[in-house]
Amino acid sequence: MVVAAALVDGDGRVLVQRRPAGKPMAGLWEFPGGKVEAGELPEFALARELEEELGISLDPGLVKPCAFASETLGTKHLLLLLYTLRNWSGTPAARHADALQWVYPGELHALEMPPADVPLIAALEKLV
Numbered sequence: 001m002v003v004a005a006a007l008v009d010g011d012g013r014v015l016v017q018r019r020p021a022g023k024p025m026a027g028l029w030e031f032p033g034g035k036v037e038a039g040e041l042p043e044f045a046l047a048r049e050l051e052e053e054l055g056i057s058l059d060p061g062l063v064k065p066c067a068f069a070s071e072t073l074g075t076k077h078l079l080l081l082l083y084t085l086r087n088w089s090g091t092p093a094a095r096h097a098d099a100l101q102w103v104y105p106g107e108l109h110a111l112e113m114p115p116a117d118v119p120l121i122a123a124l125e126k127l128v
């Protein structure tokens with residue numbers, strides 16, 4: 001199970017990051033996040049991942065469920081839970097990704113993203 005967040009800024013743009021060389025799906029744009037560890041609540045896993053990947057802090061109670069994807073990837077099955085987040089502390093910085101960008105949800109269609117993310121774009125367009 002993977003949790004990810006669309007950080008939403010005051011203009012209604014969302015943050016995406018580019019997976020670095022050496023990782024599976026390198027070069028694709030994704031929402032910051034990562035795997036939920038055993039015994040961890042999803043919202044707390046998301047707060048941990050966003051601190052590690054972007055250097056921001058957040059209240060896990062303030063993330064809002066947005067959409068999910070369920071997708072088989074080779075021998076594994078991915079359950080991807082996407083949340084939105086509008087309040088956090090700190091300025092996001094790319095600590096794991098090789099680039100960050102803020103885009104309007106409609107602009108996500110033009111980016112190369114992992115297959116599980118593509119159906120989530122429409123949900124974001126409605127919510128943001």
Ligand SMILES: Nc1nc2c([nH]c(=O)n2[C@@H]2O[C@H](COP(=O)(O)OP(=O)(O)OP(=O)(O)O)[C@@H](O)[C@H]2O)c(=O)[nH]1
Nearest residue numbers: 002003004025030031032033034035080114115116117
């Ligand atoms: N964070 C994130 N992962 C995604 C997205 N879409 C998607 O298919 N994934 C997949 O979900 C998995 C997340 O793994 P990850 O490698 O980013 O997570 P992690 O930081 O916990 O892993 P690691 O410590 O093993 O490197 C990968 O297989 C990744 O390709 C997305 O939008 N955001």
